Amino acid sequence: MNMKMKGAARVLAVACAAAALPIMVASPASADQGDCQYSLHEAGYQIGPKVEAACKTGANTWNPGRFIQCFWGLTAIGVREEHAVTACQAA
Incomplete structure:
Protein backbone atom coordinates (compact mmCIF):
# COMPACT_ATOMS: atom_id res chain seq x y z
CA MET A 1 0.00 0.00 0.00
CA ASN A 2 1.48 3.35 -0.93
CA MET A 3 1.55 6.40 1.35
CA LYS A 4 -1.41 8.14 -0.32
CA MET A 5 -3.62 5.08 0.13
CA LYS A 6 -2.59 4.72 3.79
CA GLY A 7 -3.40 8.38 4.39
CA ALA A 8 -6.75 8.05 2.65
CA ALA A 9 -7.54 4.94 4.68
CA ARG A 10 -6.76 6.80 7.92
CA VAL A 11 -8.95 9.74 6.94
CA LEU A 12 -11.79 7.37 6.06
CA ALA A 13 -11.39 5.50 9.37
CA VAL A 14 -11.46 8.75 11.37
CA ALA A 15 -14.51 9.98 9.46
CA CYS A 16 -16.37 6.73 10.09
CA ALA A 17 -15.47 6.80 13.79
CA ALA A 18 -16.63 10.40 14.08
CA ALA A 19 -19.92 9.57 12.39
CA ALA A 20 -20.51 6.54 14.63
CA LEU A 21 -19.58 8.20 17.92
CA PRO A 22 -22.93 9.91 18.59
CA ILE A 23 -24.71 6.61 17.98
CA MET A 24 -22.41 4.67 20.30
CA VAL A 25 -22.58 7.14 23.20
CA ALA A 26 -26.29 7.90 22.96
CA SER A 27 -28.01 6.85 26.14
CA PRO A 28 -30.57 4.09 25.93
CA ALA A 29 -34.20 5.07 25.99
CA SER A 30 -35.18 5.66 29.56
CA ALA A 31 -38.48 5.17 31.23
CA GLY A 58 -37.73 6.44 41.23
CA ALA A 59 -37.54 8.51 38.06
CA ASN A 60 -35.12 11.09 39.53
CA THR A 61 -31.89 10.22 37.72
CA TRP A 62 -29.92 12.58 39.99
CA ASN A 63 -30.81 10.49 43.04
CA PRO A 64 -28.39 7.54 43.48
CA GLY A 65 -30.83 5.84 45.90
CA ARG A 66 -33.83 6.27 43.63
CA PHE A 67 -34.63 2.57 43.15
CA ILE A 68 -34.62 1.61 46.82
CA GLN A 69 -36.51 4.76 47.82
CA CYS A 70 -39.12 4.04 45.15
CA PHE A 71 -39.35 0.42 46.31
CA TRP A 72 -39.71 1.34 49.99
CA GLY A 73 -42.27 4.02 49.17
CA LEU A 74 -44.42 1.59 47.23
CA THR A 75 -44.15 -1.39 49.59
CA ALA A 76 -44.95 0.89 52.55
CA ILE A 77 -48.35 1.58 51.03
CA GLY A 78 -49.13 -2.05 50.32
CA VAL A 79 -47.75 -2.67 46.85
CA ARG A 80 -46.51 -6.25 46.56
CA GLU A 81 -42.74 -6.51 46.31
CA GLU A 82 -42.69 -8.00 42.79
CA HIS A 83 -44.95 -5.21 41.52
CA ALA A 84 -42.83 -2.56 43.25
CA VAL A 85 -39.66 -3.95 41.66
CA THR A 86 -41.22 -3.89 38.21
CA ALA A 87 -42.60 -0.38 38.68
CA CYS A 88 -39.37 1.06 40.09
CA GLN A 89 -37.36 -0.52 37.27
CA ALA A 90 -39.74 1.18 34.83
CA ALA A 91 -39.17 4.55 36.52
Missing part, protein backbone atom coordinates in the same frame (compact mmCIF):
# COMPACT_ATOMS: atom_id res chain seq x y z
CA ASP A 32 -40.12 7.70 33.49
CA GLN A 33 -42.57 8.34 36.28
CA GLY A 34 -45.51 7.61 33.98
CA ASP A 35 -44.16 4.18 33.08
CA CYS A 36 -43.85 3.37 36.78
CA GLN A 37 -47.44 4.44 37.42
CA TYR A 38 -48.73 2.62 34.35
CA SER A 39 -47.04 -0.58 35.51
CA LEU A 40 -48.88 -0.36 38.81
CA HIS A 41 -52.15 0.56 37.13
CA GLU A 42 -51.85 -2.53 34.93
CA ALA A 43 -51.22 -4.63 38.06
CA GLY A 44 -54.52 -3.38 39.50
CA TYR A 45 -53.40 -0.63 41.87
CA GLN A 46 -55.08 2.73 42.20
CA ILE A 47 -52.76 5.61 41.41
CA GLY A 48 -52.78 8.32 44.06
CA PRO A 49 -50.41 10.86 45.57
CA LYS A 50 -48.26 8.28 47.40
CA VAL A 51 -47.75 6.18 44.26
CA GLU A 52 -47.00 9.34 42.29
CA ALA A 53 -44.44 10.44 44.88
CA ALA A 54 -42.69 7.05 44.96
CA CYS A 55 -42.59 6.84 41.17
CA LYS A 56 -41.32 10.42 40.93
CA THR A 57 -38.50 9.53 43.32
Whole structure:
Protein backbone atom coordinates (compact mmCIF):
# COMPACT_ATOMS: atom_id res chain seq x y z
CA MET A 1 0.00 0.00 0.00
CA ASN A 2 1.48 3.35 -0.93
CA MET A 3 1.55 6.40 1.35
CA LYS A 4 -1.41 8.14 -0.32
CA MET A 5 -3.62 5.08 0.13
CA LYS A 6 -2.59 4.72 3.79
CA GLY A 7 -3.40 8.38 4.39
CA ALA A 8 -6.75 8.05 2.65
CA ALA A 9 -7.54 4.94 4.68
CA ARG A 10 -6.76 6.80 7.92
CA VAL A 11 -8.95 9.74 6.94
CA LEU A 12 -11.79 7.37 6.06
CA ALA A 13 -11.39 5.50 9.37
CA VAL A 14 -11.46 8.75 11.37
CA ALA A 15 -14.51 9.98 9.46
CA CYS A 16 -16.37 6.73 10.09
CA ALA A 17 -15.47 6.80 13.79
CA ALA A 18 -16.63 10.40 14.08
CA ALA A 19 -19.92 9.57 12.39
CA ALA A 20 -20.51 6.54 14.63
CA LEU A 21 -19.58 8.20 17.92
CA PRO A 22 -22.93 9.91 18.59
CA ILE A 23 -24.71 6.61 17.98
CA MET A 24 -22.41 4.67 20.30
CA VAL A 25 -22.58 7.14 23.20
CA ALA A 26 -26.29 7.90 22.96
CA SER A 27 -28.01 6.85 26.14
CA PRO A 28 -30.57 4.09 25.93
CA ALA A 29 -34.20 5.07 25.99
CA SER A 30 -35.18 5.66 29.56
CA ALA A 31 -38.48 5.17 31.23
CA ASP A 32 -40.12 7.70 33.49
CA GLN A 33 -42.57 8.34 36.28
CA GLY A 34 -45.51 7.61 33.98
CA ASP A 35 -44.16 4.18 33.08
CA CYS A 36 -43.85 3.37 36.78
CA GLN A 37 -47.44 4.44 37.42
CA TYR A 38 -48.73 2.62 34.35
CA SER A 39 -47.04 -0.58 35.51
CA LEU A 40 -48.88 -0.36 38.81
CA HIS A 41 -52.15 0.56 37.13
CA GLU A 42 -51.85 -2.53 34.93
CA ALA A 43 -51.22 -4.63 38.06
CA GLY A 44 -54.52 -3.38 39.50
CA TYR A 45 -53.40 -0.63 41.87
CA GLN A 46 -55.08 2.73 42.20
CA ILE A 47 -52.76 5.61 41.41
CA GLY A 48 -52.78 8.32 44.06
CA PRO A 49 -50.41 10.86 45.57
CA LYS A 50 -48.26 8.28 47.40
CA VAL A 51 -47.75 6.18 44.26
CA GLU A 52 -47.00 9.34 42.29
CA ALA A 53 -44.44 10.44 44.88
CA ALA A 54 -42.69 7.05 44.96
CA CYS A 55 -42.59 6.84 41.17
CA LYS A 56 -41.32 10.42 40.93
CA THR A 57 -38.50 9.53 43.32
CA GLY A 58 -37.73 6.44 41.23
CA ALA A 59 -37.54 8.51 38.06
CA ASN A 60 -35.12 11.09 39.53
CA THR A 61 -31.89 10.22 37.72
CA TRP A 62 -29.92 12.58 39.99
CA ASN A 63 -30.81 10.49 43.04
CA PRO A 64 -28.39 7.54 43.48
CA GLY A 65 -30.83 5.84 45.90
CA ARG A 66 -33.83 6.27 43.63
CA PHE A 67 -34.63 2.57 43.15
CA ILE A 68 -34.62 1.61 46.82
CA GLN A 69 -36.51 4.76 47.82
CA CYS A 70 -39.12 4.04 45.15
CA PHE A 71 -39.35 0.42 46.31
CA TRP A 72 -39.71 1.34 49.99
CA GLY A 73 -42.27 4.02 49.17
CA LEU A 74 -44.42 1.59 47.23
CA THR A 75 -44.15 -1.39 49.59
CA ALA A 76 -44.95 0.89 52.55
CA ILE A 77 -48.35 1.58 51.03
CA GLY A 78 -49.13 -2.05 50.32
CA VAL A 79 -47.75 -2.67 46.85
CA ARG A 80 -46.51 -6.25 46.56
CA GLU A 81 -42.74 -6.51 46.31
CA GLU A 82 -42.69 -8.00 42.79
CA HIS A 83 -44.95 -5.21 41.52
CA ALA A 84 -42.83 -2.56 43.25
CA VAL A 85 -39.66 -3.95 41.66
CA THR A 86 -41.22 -3.89 38.21
CA ALA A 87 -42.60 -0.38 38.68
CA CYS A 88 -39.37 1.06 40.09
CA GLN A 89 -37.36 -0.52 37.27
CA ALA A 90 -39.74 1.18 34.83
CA ALA A 91 -39.17 4.55 36.52
